[in-house]
Amino acid sequence: xxxxxxxxxxxxxxxxxxxxxxxxxxxxxxxxxxxxxxxxxxxxxxxxxxxxxxxxxxxxxxxxxxxxxxxxxxxxxxxxxxxxxxxxxxxxxxxxxxxxxxxxxxxxxxxxxxxxxxxxxxxxxxxxxxxxxxxxxxxxxxxxxxxxxxxxxxxxxxxxxxxxxxxxxxxxxxxxxxxxxxxxxxxxxxxxxxxxxxxxxxxxxxxxxxxxxxxxxxxxxxxxxxxxxxxxxxxxxxxxxxxxxxx
Amino acid sequence: xxxxxxxxxxxxxxxxxxxxxxxxxxxxxxxxxxxxxxxxxxxxxxxxxxxxxxxxxxxxxxxxxxxxxxxxxxxxxxxxxxxxxxxxxxxxxxxxxxxxxxxxxxxxxxxxxxxxxxxxxxxxxxxxxxxxxxxxxxxxxxxxxxxxxxxxxxxxxxxxxxxxxxxxxxxxxxxxxxxxxxxxxxxxxxxxxxxxxxxxxxxxxxxxxxxxxxxxxxxxxxxxxxxxxxxxxxxxxxxxxxxxxxxxxxxxxxxxxxxxxxxxxxxxxxxxxxxxxxxxxxxxxxxxxxxxxxxxxxxxxxxxxxxxxxxxxxxxxxxxxxxxxxxxxxxxxxxxxxxxxxxxxxxxxxxxxxxxxxxxxxxxxxxxxxxxxxxxxxxxxxxxxxxxxxxxxxxxxxxxxxxxxxxxxxxxxxxxxxxxxxxxxxxxxxxxxxxxxxxxxxxxxxxxxxxxxxxxxxxxxxxxxxxxxxxxxxxxxxxxxxxxxxxxxxxxxxxxxxxxxxxxxxxxxxxxxxxxxxxxxxxxxxxxxxxxxxx
Numbered sequence: 105x106x107x108x109x110x111x112x113x114x115x116x117x118x119x120x121x122x123x124x125x126x127x128x129x130x131x132x133x134x135x136x137x138x139x140x141x142x143x144x145x146x147x148x149x150x151x152x153x154x155x156x157x158x159x160x161x162x163x164x165x166x167x168x169x170x171x172x173x174x175x176x177x178x179x180x181x182x183x184x185x186x187x188x189x190x191x192x193x194x195x196x197x198x199x200x201x202x203x204x205x206x207x208x209x210x211x212x213x214x215x216x217x218x219x220x221x222x223x224x225x226x227x228x229x230x231x232x233x234x235x236x237x238x239x240x241x242x243x244x245x246x247x248x249x250x251x252x253x254x255x256x257x258x259x260x261x262x263x264x265x266x267x268x269x270x271x272x273x274x275x276x277x278x279x280x281x282x283x284x285x286x287x288x289x290x291x292x293x294x295x296x297x298x299x300x301x302x303x304x305x306x307x308x309x310x311x312x313x314x315x316x317x318x319x320x321x322x323x324x325x326x327x328x329x330x331x332x333x334x335x336x337x338x339x340x341x342x343x344x345x346x347x348x349x350x351x
Numbered sequence: 352x353x354x355x356x357x358x359x360x361x362x363x364x365x366x367x368x369x370x371x372x373x374x375x376x377x378x379x380x381x382x383x384x385x386x387x388x389x390x391x392x393x394x395x396x397x398x399x400x401x402x403x404x405x406x407x408x409x410x411x412x413x414x415x416x417x418x419x420x421x422x423x424x425x426x427x428x429x430x431x432x433x434x435x436x437x438x439x440x441x442x443x444x445x446x447x448x449x450x451x452x453x454x455x456x457x458x459x460x461x462x463x464x465x466x467x468x469x470x471x472x473x474x475x476x477x478x479x480x481x482x483x484x485x486x487x488x489x490x491x492x493x494x495x496x497x498x499x500x501x502x503x504x505x506x507x508x509x510x511x512x513x514x515x516x517x518x519x520x521x522x523x524x525x526x527x528x529x530x531x532x533x534x535x536x537x538x539x540x541x542x543x544x545x546x547x548x549x550x551x552x553x554x555x556x557x558x559x560x561x562x563x564x565x566x567x568x569x570x571x572x573x574x575x576x577x578x579x580x581x582x583x584x585x586x587x588x589x590x591x592x593x594x595x596x597x598x599x600x601x602x603x604x605x606x607x608x609x610x611x612x613x614x615x616x617x618x619x620x621x622x623x624x625x626x627x628x629x630x631x632x633x634x635x636x637x638x639x640x641x642x643x644x645x646x647x648x649x650x651x652x653x654x655x656x657x658x659x660x661x662x663x664x665x666x667x668x669x670x671x672x673x674x675x676x677x678x679x680x681x682x683x684x685x686x687x688x689x690x691x692x693x694x695x696x697x698x699x700x701x702x703x704x705x706x707x708x709x710x711x712x713x714x715x716x717x718x719x720x721x722x723x724x725x726x727x728x729x730x731x732x733x734x735x736x737x738x739x740x741x742x743x744x745x746x747x748x749x750x751x752x753x754x755x756x757x758x759x760x761x762x763x764x765x766x767x768x769x770x771x772x773x774x775x776x777x778x779x780x781x782x783x784x785x786x787x788x789x790x791x792x793x794x795x796x797x798x799x800x801x802x803x804x805x806x807x808x809x810x811x812x813x814x815x816x817x818x819x820x821x822x823x824x825x826x827x828x829x830x831x832x833x834x835x836x837x838x839x840x841x842x843x844x845x846x847x848x849x850x851x852x853x854x855x856x857x858x859x860x861x862x863x864x865x866x867x868x869x870x871x872x873x874x875x876x877x878x879x880x881x882x883x884x885x886x
Contacts (some may be wrong), residue, residue: 152455172611179457190448194385203381207456207463212373251452 105130105163106259106289107151112160114146121146123313124160133285135304135321136293137342143313144293145187145263151291152184152261165259180209183257187264187293189248193237197228197247200236204251222254225280227273241268249277253284260290266299278303301325301338309345316349375466382470387531388436392478398428399482407486411745412493413679415575418500419563421486423570425479425507426560427542433475433511434518435535440467441522442530459610461618464523464603472515479511496663496678500575502585503563509592510560514538516599523603552641552717557584558591558633565641567721573746574645576679577712579657581646584639591632598625641723645715665709668692671699676710680743683757687743690758694766697791697865702872703773711740713747739772741765766792773868775876782849783880789843790856791864852882859886 107129114122122143138144149155153169167174201219226246245268266274281303300307301321309317328340403424410416444450487499521534545559549566604618639647665675668688672695698704716724725747729740744760771777776788843849874880
């Protein structure tokens with residue numbers, strides 16, 4: 105298992121953002137759904153080792169991130185795209201991705217190829233010398249994805265990766281996700297259930313810090329009874345599960 | 352709730368050896384390309400040109416003056432921008448909201464921050480070294496003797512990593528868009544005001560990197576010309592700045608998440624060691640005392656070899672009485688010789704006249720508070736001594752003079768002294784002695800001078816009590832020995848018989864005056880000549 109989570113909890117003062125989540129997952133694309141404030145981002149940040157849990161245990165890629173050495177090893181094999189990633193506007197696309205390749209301790213000999221490959225995979229090859237300040241929001245999102253995958257991570261955590269992408273780019277991105285899922289554990293947090301339906305083999309639904317559903321997208325769709333709001337079966341399933349969890 | 356999916360990811364072979372050197376260099380290269388200091392470098396260089404280079408070039412081409420001027424000016428010119436730039440770079444991650452992104456990377460936070468700090472410092476150092484090279488290059492072209500003084504330049508260089516680290520730490524721990532300008536402003540005031548509390552040479556505040564010697568003395572032409580430059584204070588300053596740098600950089604690694612336990616422990620050790628070094632340096636600076644050569648000596652750092660005078664071959668004029676100067680002052684020789692030549696030709700060969708005039712060093716002595724006493728090293732040349740010691744006005748004045756100012760000052764101080772030595776003029780002299788002295792001075796084109804003056808060896812030493820610190824460029828009215836004596840000298844008042852006799856004697860051809868002096872000098876000195884007997 106690449107991700108083994110037991111009773112994971114994160115509190116911010118009196119607010120419990122993540123409440124005793126259990127999760128075990130291996131290779132493949134894993135969708136994390138939920139309304140605003142459900143705890144998806146907090147869960148992802150803990151999985152990314154950006155934030156320590158308040159309680160529970162977390163084991164990533166076979167290591168406990170609680171101590172520095174294993175955490176560093178996890179980070180070498182991790183890719184992470186936060187919900188609101190920042191950028192250095194003066195950097196070019198190549199420089200920005202190279203910067204993260206260096207921070208991820210890629211061997212020097214591999215960096216040039218790895219950077220070029222990552223940029224090509226997000227279809228920014230023709231803008232590789234452009235400064236980030238000149239790029240659109242969607243392009244910046246793709247640059248963020250490129251830095252996340254530059255080290256060919258075994259655990260890739262993406263928080264709202266398709267926000268700002270146009271439909272064509274989203275289709276291409278889903279294909280990229282499926283490809284990455286062949287070799288790694290990809291956890292995608294999103295509001296867009298169609299992304300989950302198209303790219304994820306597994307999906308979990310969070311609400312109020314707890315995981316209220318885990319299964320396949322088809323199983324989620326099957327939970328919709330036809331009376332819940334939503335245009336697609338999976339949206340209806342999403343609404344039904346949420347309604348049930350809150351009832 | 353437990354969710355389980357499929358299999359564990361297949362483990363891919365990963366490189367186990369990651370030599371850090373090359374990747375760190377690549378990281379540094381990226382940081383160099385995108386560093387705020389690169390943009391501020393023209394500002395720093397412009398400041399250097401405006402406030403340091405022009406001022407330094409206005410001083411005589413003496414290495415000590417140029418070097419101390421460099422340290423005094425360049426520290427502020429570069430330390431302020433580098434503090435601001437480093438604060439800007441230190442706050443970059445928070446300002447650009449990339450903290451999460453960079454936090455989850457494998458490279459320790461400390462290494463990442465050090466790369467950014469190093470890039471800032473390197474840019475500042477490149478600018479500083481370039482400016483120093485230009486200033487020293489021009490000085491090497493102009494100076495007649497000596498070589499670059501490296502310690503003042505080293506203090507300036509040591510400032511850059513220290514102020515860069517200071518700004519970087521401020522930016523990292525207090526990120527914000529106003530941190531950088533505030534840090535730069537604070538750096539300026541800290542450095543500029545750090546000398547306000549200096550009281551004498553035994554002051555802890557002498558550790559301030561813009562202090563090159565006794566603060567109120569300022570750049571002195573006579574310092575480090577006859578004796579080697581004393582690096583004691585510079586060593587303490589470099590030690591302080593290096594300690595500060597190490598402590599600040601160590602502090603960057605102290606917060607949790609900066610690295611592993613071993614790294615943080617090492618950083619804590621570095622911080623402690625840095626603080627200890629800096630504290631020791633401050634203590635050492637407090638034990639310093641001004642030595643007789645006008646520099647601050649620190650007993651614990653002092654090398655006795657520095658007390659030995661420098662060896663040099665003086666440069667001499669071809670006047671009737673040769674005037675010999677320290678080769679560093681060779682540029683002054685023609686002015687000196689031209690000014691004194693008419694007088695020397697009249698005095699040469701007379702009883703009491705020297706056969707050689709040699710430039711002498713002065714002795715500095717710390718007085719109460721910030722006062723400094725400057726006196727000639729050989730104040731009492733006997734009348735029979737074949738060598739007369741000359742102290743150039745620039746050795747005692749705070750500010751350099753123009754050629755005409757120098758010539759005029761030499762004539763009215765040393766010229767009078769020399770005449771007095773030959774004619775026996777001075778307190779208690781006869782009216783005829785006063786008149787002859789005045790006539791000789793009149794004859795060497797010191798227009799309207801009808802004032803005789805006591806020899807400087809009868810004058811009290813110069814004392815310079817100062818109410819507060821005086822900075823370079825503001826200390827131009829210090830008195831040399833001659834100037835002080837002038838207020839105490841006797842005069843030949845206009846309209847008196849002595850004045851008339853002086854006018855009469857001055858009107859005679861130089862050869863006539865010289866011939867008369869050869870015959871009557873002994874009687875004149877004995878007070879046996881009356882005004883009426885003067886030709």
